[in-house]
Amino acid sequence: MSPMIFVNLPVADLGASMNFYRALGFENNPQFTDDTAACMVISETLNVLLLTHSKWKTFTDRPIPPATSGEVMLAISCDSRERVDAMNEAAAANGGEADINAKQDLYFMYSRSLADPDGHIWEPLWMGMSEVPAG
Numbered sequence: 001m002s003p004m005i006f007v008n009l010p011v012a013d014l015g016a017s018m019n020f021y022r023a024l025g026f027e028n029n030p031q032f033t034d035d036t037a038a039c040m041v042i043s044e045t046l047n048v049l050l051l052t053h054s055k056w057k058t059f060t061d062r063p064i065p066p067a068t069s070g071e072v073m074l075a076i077s078c079d080s081r082e083r084v085d086a087m088n089e090a091a092a093a094n095g096g097e098a099d100i101n102a103k104q105d106l107y108f109m110y111s112r113s114l115a116d117p118d119g120h121i122w123e124p125l126w127m128g129m130s131e132v133p134a135g
Contacts, residue, residue: 002045005045005046006047007046007048008059009050009051009116010051010064010118011051011053013117014035014038014050016095017038017050017117019095020094020095020096020116021050021116022040023094026041026048028040028041032049037049037051038050042076067115072120073113073121073122073123074120074121074123075111075122075123075125076122077124077125077127080126088112091114091116091122096114096116096117097114099112100121101121108127108128108129108132109127109128110125111123111124
């Protein structure tokens with residue numbers, strides 16, 4: 001069995017965050033969802049757990065960073081440049097922010113950065129593996 005990854009994110013408004021991630025194309029797993037947390041599935045082995053602030057605080061005593069900080073940037077591969085653009089458009093239309101960093105457009109890689117409603121940074125990217133330079 002392949003290892004599973006659960007990215008845990010503190011969120012201020014669970015419903016709004018669920019809607020945001022649905023708009024990006026993530027599916028909700030109701031088996032691990034209640035009024036304090038929601039599991040949003042990216043793939044068979046990758047999930048995002050959205051945790052209310054009170055739920056988050058049951059896992060750690062560390063403070064929740066302000067939405068203006070950049071504690072981590074989560075890169076996620078996309079199957080096309082168009083999918084990268086669609087994720088950024090969905091972010092902007094659903095309470096997030098598109099293009100928080102400069103777009104990168106190399107002949108073999110295309111990426112844009114977005115922030116969810118709580119300021120968590122995602123970087124959808126497309127890579128044409130046959131175009132990647134050797135070495």
